[in-house]
Amino acid sequence: MKPLHVILLAGLLGGVGTGCGTARRGAAVTEPQQQTVQVRLGERVFDATCNGCHPGGTAGIGVALNNKPLPGWLIRFQVRNGVGAMPAFSEEAVSAAELDALVAYLQWLRRLDPRDEALDPSE
Amino acid sequence: MPFALRTALALLLVASLAGCFRLLPTKGGGMTEFGGPRRVDSADVVLPAGYRIEAVATGLAFPTGVAFDDDGRAYVTEAGYSYGGFSSTPRLLRVESDGRTTEVAVGDNPPWNGVAFYPGSGPGQAGAFFVAGGHERPGQVLRITPDGETTVLVDGLPSLGDHHTNGPAVGPDGWLYFGQGTATNAGVVGLDNFAFGWAQEHPDFHDTPCRDVTLAGLNRTTPNPLTPDEGDRATTGAFVPFGTSTEAGQVIPGALPCSGAVMRVRPDGSGLELVAWGFRNPFGLAFAPDGALYVTENQYDVRGSRPVFGTGDLLWRVEPQPETIPWYGWPDFWGGVPLSEDGFEAPGERAPGTVLQEAPGHPPRPVVVLGVHASANGLDVSREVAFGYEGDAFVAEFGDMAPGTGKVLAPIGYRVVRVDVEAGTVHEFAANKGETNGPASWLGTGGLERPVAVRFSPDGRALYVVDFGVMTIGEQGPEPRPGTGVLWRITLDGGTP
Numbered sequence: 203m204k205p206l207h208v209i210l211l212a213g214l215l216g217g218v219g220t221g222c223g224t225a226r227r228g229a230a231v232t233e234p235q236q237q238t239v240q241v242r243l244g245e246r247v248f249d250a251t252c253n254g255c256h257p258g259g260t261a262g263i264g265v266a267l268n269n270k271p272l273p274g275w276l277i278r279f280q281v282r283n284g285v286g287a288m289p290a291f292s293e294e295a296v297s298a299a300e301l302d303a304l305v306a307y308l309q310w311l312r313r314l315d316p317r318d319e320a321l322d323p324s325e
Numbered sequence: 326m327p328f329a330l331r332t333a334l335a336l337l338l339v340a341s342l343a344g345c346f347r348l349l350p351t352k353g354g355g356m357t358e359f360g361g362p363r364r365v366d367s368a369d370v371v372l373p374a375g376y377r378i379e380a381v382a383t384g385l386a387f388p389t390g391v392a393f394d395d396d397g398r399a400y401v402t403e404a405g406y407s408y409g410g411f412s413s414t415p416r417l418l419r420v421e422s423d424g425r426t427t428e429v430a431v432g433d434n435p436p437w438n439g440v441a442f443y444p445g446s447g448p449g450q451a452g453a454f455f456v457a458g459g460h461e462r463p464g465q466v467l468r469i470t471p472d473g474e475t476t477v478l479v480d481g482l483p484s485l486g487d488h489h490t491n492g493p494a495v496g497p498d499g500w501l502y503f504g505q506g507t508a509t510n511a512g513v514v515g516l517d518n519f520a521f522g523w524a525q526e527h528p529d530f531h532d533t534p535c536r537d538v539t540l541a542g543l544n545r546t547t548p549n550p551l552t553p554d555e556g557d558r559a560t561t562g563a564f565v566p567f568g569t570s571t572e573a574g575q576v577i578p579g580a581l582p583c584s585g586a587v588m589r590v591r592p593d594g595s596g597l598e599l600v601a602w603g604f605r606n607p608f609g610l611a612f613a614p615d616g617a618l619y620v621t622e623n624q625y626d627v628r629g630s631r632p633v634f635g636t637g638d639l640l641w642r643v644e645p646q647p648e649t650i651p652w653y654g655w656p657d658f659w660g661g662v663p664l665s666e667d668g669f670e671a672p673g674e675r676a677p678g679t680v681l682q683e684a685p686g687h688p689p690r691p692v693v694v695l696g697v698h699a700s701a702n703g704l705d706v707s708r709e710v711a712f713g714y715e716g717d718a719f720v721a722e723f724g725d726m727a728p729g730t731g732k733v734l735a736p737i738g739y740r741v742v743r744v745d746v747e748a749g750t751v752h753e754f755a756a757n758k759g760e761t762n763g764p765a766s767w768l769g770t771g772g773l774e775r776p777v778a779v780r781f782s783p784d785g786r787a788l789y790v791v792d793f794g795v796m797t798i799g800e801q802g803p804e805p806r807p808g809t810g811v812l813w814r815i816t817l818d819g820g821t822p
Contacts, residue, residue, distance in 0.1 A: 242748070249693050249751045254637020257696035258753055260762060261735035263635060265345050287346040287634070289668025 244307025247300045259311045268312055274305040347672055353727025354736030354763040355798035363795055363809040366771025371758045378815045382424045385810030390439040391780045391789045394471050395452050401812055402456055405435030409803030417469055430473040434459040441493045443592055457490045457503045464490030466503055478594030482582050485523055485530045494610035500589040504607035507585040508532045512563035512656035512680045515630030519550045529566045535583035535602035539682040542573030545630035563680040585655050601643050603652035609704040618643040619718050621701040624659060627671045627731030633664060634671035638701035639691040640744055654688035656680050661690040693751050698725040699738035703778025709785025712817050718744040719788060721776035724764055729802060736763035741776050741790055766795050788815040
């Protein structure tokens with residue numbers, strides 16, 4: 203097997219493990235206040251659109267999002283086209299600006315500590 | 326790592342995600358073993374910095390609500406019923422300062438799903454408790470004095486099905502508001518209702534709309550459990566008894582009381598009025614300091630003749646409009662979105678279709694979407710700077726009932742969330758410690774089990790959390806464990822109310 207094939211196979215297995223694995227992080231109880239305007243908008247879009255299936259970015263009926271290393275363009279692709287049980291969201295449902303904000307929020311979410319290492323809001 | 330390789334790996338990750346829902350087993354928080362007794366340890370609960378939680382009373386049998394009398398003493402309702410076949414006597418208990426409880430009143434029509442206190446108007450005019458519930462007989466709203474004298478204020482509510490009479494809440498206008506859940510998951514009586522046990526006991530029971538509705542003629546055919554012939558089939562439409570089919574254009578007359586609604590009465594029980602309709606199960610009702618009515622709604626399950634996928638529980642801000650009673654979407658919308666759109670068809674199931682030929686209105690959008698199957702139940706709104714988050718709503722999430730209500734990839738709920746109702750954002754407020762979510766029995770800790778209601782103390786400085794107790798989900802369905810309920814109290818900076 204060629205090295206590239208080995209890497210891709212490992213990637214596939216890793217992808218399944220990372221994507222479908224039940225590993226998930228709890229939501230942070232106290233969030234740092236230093237959110238940008240865009241992240242705040244993204245949070246509102248998330249809580250109106252995504253929170254049902256991925257509560258707080260953790261697993262629900264959808265997989266956890268706060269531990270997935272997806273690049274922004276791939277998040278956009280997934281939102282617009284849907285994947286598996288997840289429906290697609292049109293520009294009417296999530297505008298282009300809202301999608302940019304959503305990506306910023308999801309990337310910000312990944313950097314939060316899990317719930318039992320909650321951050322002090324004054325920090 | 327080269328760009329092409331990173332791209333390939335990312336695409337592989339997405340490809341792997343595509344099949345996750347089908348590949349993974351269901352993993353609800355109730356799907357665990359419980360040997361008892363329940364361990365209670367506030368150190369296993371995490372809160373925002375500066376807050377602390379303590380257990381006020383333990384050993385309760387399925388508590389569902391808390392309210393405070395004119396002297397600020399706490400009272401809890403015990404349901405006297407739980408999904409899973411548990412049925413006993415519903416009770417109103419006073420919680421003494423040492424955590425012991427004193428029985429104030431007992432009922433005969435469980436479950437008692439919630440309690441509110443109507444303050445007295447002055448010396449010699451003591452207040453009274455109002456309790457909503459009922460399932461063994463039609464639903465009721467009761468008035469109970471602090472010395473236990475009980476009067477039926479409202480009777481005959483359509484509470485014999487899946488969901489019951491909920492709330493209540495005292496409005497700033499002095500009226501008593503309460504919620505009434507629907508008989509079914511999505512309008513059609515089906516085999517799931519026989520599994521719950523009520524459809525064979527009340528074979529003529531079904532949902533009743535609050536206003537006239539015109540049907541689209543949706544019918545579903547299933548085996549017929551009402552006849553001994555195993556091959557017998559029954560065809561059933563919406564808003565009609567099991568085994569009754571419907572036609573396009575058929576009008577179902579509206580009535581009051583009705584299913585899936587918020588209604589109100591005067592404190593003496595007179596003047597029943599419709600406030601809003603088109604809900605599935607409006608469980609929690611609370612008024613904010615600005616007079617706004619907030620309502621939590623348990624949304625559709627993936628079960629029965631009309632399963633609906635992916636509908637998170639909702640928090641609504643209800644604007645009472647006596648001249649145009651607002652409709653919130655059940656059984657054809659979720660959160661303002663029609664079920665005819667993509668995304669509501671569960672994998673391997675039939676699409677929900679459309680029940681109504683013409684929607685009775687344009688449902689608004691909710692304040693926020695909460696977790697699918699989280700069972701967003703009781704709520705209250707902070708009004709005191711000494712507690713913080715003034716104007717924010719706090720919602721008790723009972724937790725999923727998987728697999729009976731639908732598949733989940735991880736436990737959902739089992740916590741209290743804070744909703745910034747102005748920004749439309751959800752924040753975890755009280756949850757169990759650990760890297761994963763779940764009830765304490767699932768995590769093996771002494772933390773929260775199934776929060777079912779929250780209520781601020783009269784001075785607003787403490788948030789009381791009613792924890793229903795342990796209910797695991799076995800192969801035969803829910804396995805409720807009486808005597809495992811807890812009343813918790815949360816304060817800021819360790820202060821006591």
